[in-house]
Amino acid sequence: SVARMQFGIQRLLVPSALGAPALAPLLPLLLSLLQAPPLGARAHCPCHDPALCRPITHRPDFEVFVFDVGYKTWKYYDWSQITTVVLFGNYDSELLCYAHSKGARAVLKGDVSVKAIVNTTFRASWIAQQVKRAKTQYMDGINLDIEQAVAHLSPEYYALTALVKETTDAFHREIEGSQVTFDVSWSPHCVAQRCYNYTGIADACDFLFVMSYDERSLPWSKCIAGANSPYNQTLAGYDEYIKIGINPKKLVMGIPWYGYDYTCKYLTKHHVCTTAKYPCKHAVHRQVPYQKIMKQLNNSYSGSLWDINQKSPYYEYQDQAGNFHQVWYDNPRSISLKAAYVQSHGLLGIGMWHANCLDYSGDATAKQQTEEMWKALKPKLQR
Numbered sequence: 001s002v003a004r005m006q007f008g009i010q011r012l013l014v015p016s017a018l019g020a021p022a023l024a025p026l027l028p029l030l031l032s033l034l035q036a037p038p039l040g041a042r043a044h045c046p047c048h049d050p051a052l053c054r055p056i057t058h059r060p061d062f063e064v065f066v067f068d069v070g071y072k073t074w075k076y077y078d079w080s081q082i083t084t085v086v087l088f089g090n091y092d093s094e095l096l097c098y099a100h101s102k103g104a105r106a107v108l109k110g111d112v113s114v115k116a117i118v119n120t121t122f123r124a125s126w127i128a129q130q131v132k133r134a135k136t137q138y139m140d141g142i143n144l145d146i147e148q149a150v151a152h153l154s155p156e157y158y159a160l161t162a163l164v165k166e167t168t169d170a171f172h173r174e175i176e177g178s179q180v181t182f183d184v185s186w187s188p189h190c191v192a193q194r195c196y197n198y199t200g201i202a203d204a205c206d207f208l209f210v211m212s213y214d215e216r217s218l219p220w221s222k223c224i225a226g227a228n229s230p231y232n233q234t235l236a237g238y239d240e241y242i243k244i245g246i247n248p249k250k251l252v253m254g255i256p257w258y259g260y261d262y263t264c265k266y267l268t269k270h271h272v273c274t275t276a277k278y279p280c281k282h283a284v285h286r287q288v289p290y291q292k293i294m295k296q297l298n299n300s301y302s303g304s305l306w307d308i309n310q311k312s313p314y315y316e317y318q319d320q321a322g323n324f325h326q327v328w329y330d331n332p333r334s335i336s337l338k339a340a341y342v343q344s345h346g347l348l349g350i351g352m353w354h355a356n357c358l359d360y361s362g363d364a365t366a367k368q369q370t371e372e373m374w375k376a377l378k379p380k381l382q383r
């Protein structure tokens, strides 16, 4: 029924958008028109207690920002910590009700083509659709995950900042206490050709989720396997965000609950895994969730190793075809080292991609490992 309603909105918008040269000023009007009809848009609250359909308005001092990609393992998350859960999977009303019962926000995922949003008419209708979607699903905001290349000072550069501003204005106006956030790379310096107006975007939304992972960009390196989220480089990224003028209270540290499995072309006894001949395009590597890593680690010939420069764990194993692999990951030790920066520099909070990576089977060993990962989000301040 939600899908049908969205389709209805689209049809409602398109005719009125035709021939309107500058719709942006009309956005408030459009939104208020959308607010009234269609009848019964908010009629049915899916929660057993209708109070659970009310938006969360409390602003926590510390954010624990969690990405959920589906399944039902969310029941076993550490809800004593979670303040926001982003629903990357399908809409799950049960999760929404549960999050609200714990005082946590549940927010949408938002993604749109940066080429398309240069068109202000399209942009306005896209935003109106997201607000409508959030309202019909009783969600508390949106996480904008627009991981696209944008050239400095291009039309897309300006449109992206405008999109964030207009989305935030629309959500804040339409849904009490709502939250609009934006996902950014580990550094503000055009990582993956994402040359955004980072200060403008930070000003325009509630906060940035900094994705401190995928930092090992193979084409740029020497084709040697390395940490997904190396300590120095990760923290240097936050230093840079702060240096360009972004308030630490607008930054949430994003850490990985997954690692990378590299197939080594050569592996030395000093643990240097060369993945390919430069330019590394042919390096074979794939993402692995923490739960799989912990199972495999047990059977690896190396056991867990620690790289003192990158402050990251890794291990080595040989597959059935005889190839050697090196797997780089994050564990409570490497995560708490990074998380200490959250406290020492007064960042708004911490979060992870993604919560489903842990083992929630209830097996005794797995249970302990999973608890330790959740606990590592809030380390005691180290002296």
Ligand SMILES: *[C@@H]1O[C@H](CO)[C@@H](O)[C@H](O)[C@H]1NC(C)=O
Binding pocket: 017, 018, 119, 120, 121, 122, 125
């Ligand atoms: C802008 O977007 C609107 C709505 O999607 C569309 O009708 C219009 O043709 C677009 N304009 C241009 C120049 O592409």
Ligand SMILES: *[C@@H]1O[C@H](CO)[C@@H](O)[C@H](O)[C@H]1NC(C)=O
Binding pocket: 161, 197, 199, 200, 201, 203
């Ligand atoms: C970035 O955005 C801010 C806020 O909108 C604006 O004041 C600033 O001029 C923008 N920077 C650039 C380089 O366009």
Ligand SMILES: *[C@@H]1O[C@H](CO)[C@@H](O)[C@H](O)[C@H]1NC(C)=O
Binding pocket: 294, 295, 298, 365, 366
């Ligand atoms: C690791 O192996 C030991 C002994 O082989 C076993 O007792 C333990 O349960 C295993 N742990 C995991 C997480 O598989």
Ligand SMILES: *[C@@H]1O[C@H](CO)[C@@H](O)[C@H](O)[C@H]1NC(C)=O
Binding pocket: 232, 309, 310
């Ligand atoms: C990390 O940063 C510290 C402090 O700036 C420096 O002393 C150290 O050499 C760096 N380590 C690496 C591996 O770059």
